Amino acid sequence: MINLVLFGPPGAGKGTQAIFLARKFNLVHLSTGDLLRQEIAAQTDLGRIADEIISKGELVPDSIVIDMIESKLKKPKTTVGFIFDGFPRTVPQAQALDQLLRKHHSKVSVMLCLEVEKEELIDRLLKRGLTSGRCDDADAATIENRINVYNEKTAPIIRYYESQGKYHPIQGTGPIEEITSRLKETVENM
Numbered sequence: 001m002i003n004l005v006l007f008g009p010p011g012a013g014k015g016t017q018a019i020f021l022a023r024k025f026n027l028v029h030l031s032t033g034d035l036l037r038q039e040i041a042a043q044t045d046l047g048r049i050a051d052e053i054i055s056k057g058e059l060v061p062d063s064i065v066i067d068m069i070e071s072k073l074k075k076p077k078t079t080v081g082f083i084f085d086g087f088p089r090t091v092p093q094a095q096a097l098d099q100l101l102r103k104h105h106s107k108v109s110v111m112l113c114l115e116v117e118k119e120e121l122i123d124r125l126l127k128r129g130l131t132s133g134r135c136d137d138a139d140a141a142t143i144e145n146r147i148n149v150y151n152e153k154t155a156p157i158i159r160y161y162e163s164q165g166k167y168h169p170i171q172g173t174g175p176i177e178e179i180t181s182r183l184k185e186t187v188e189n190m
């Protein structure tokens with residue numbers, strides 16, 4: 001099995017690139033952000049909790065997203081692997097993912113980290129906010145908070161994967177197709 005963790009700050013382009021990589025390598029795309037937005041749209045209890053947290057730019061509790069991923073991994077689906085987009089976002093989530101995959105006799109193959117400077121991230125998110133309708137893209141203060149939360153709670157995961165020899169930084173700026181090629185090459189050379 002190939003299991004890719006697509007990593008990077010908010011606005012790095014994980015969602016866009018995950019779709020290309022999923023198609024290219026025939027992987028199931030699992031985005032916790034998308035799953036949470038589906039819960040919000042369906043107005044479930046979980047969706048109501050998530051909505052309040054997401055609109056402030058904070059992280060949803062680990063137990064919620066870990067349960068969501070666990071239930072997706074349980075589904076008996078024949079696949080060559082998964083691409084995790086926006087998950088894990090904390091070290092306990094990374095540890096939980098390792099445990100879950102171990103149960104399925106599998107593991108994370110590689111962590112691809114899209115690197116983009118803060119100014120460009122803010123620019124991209126504000127632009128996306130004009131059309132996405134996402135409340136967390138709507139104002140500069142929420143975006144700033146998401147980037148701070150990333151630096152504080154999410155970036156420490158880099159060391160977690162680095163110590164396992166799985167961390168691959170990828171330049172996340174330039175034409176979208178070029179970024180896709182960089183990611184593809186890294187996976188193919190794995």
Ligand code: ADP
Pocket residue numbers: 009010011012014032033034036053054057058059060061062065085086087088089090093136146
């Ligand atoms: P982006 O990468 O642009 O921030 P996502 O769609 O990945 O967008 O996530 C949107 C929001 O959903 C996050 O800011 C966070 O509040 C919540 N979220 C998504 N995935 C997780 C996760 N693994 N753990 C905690 N919260 C999450």
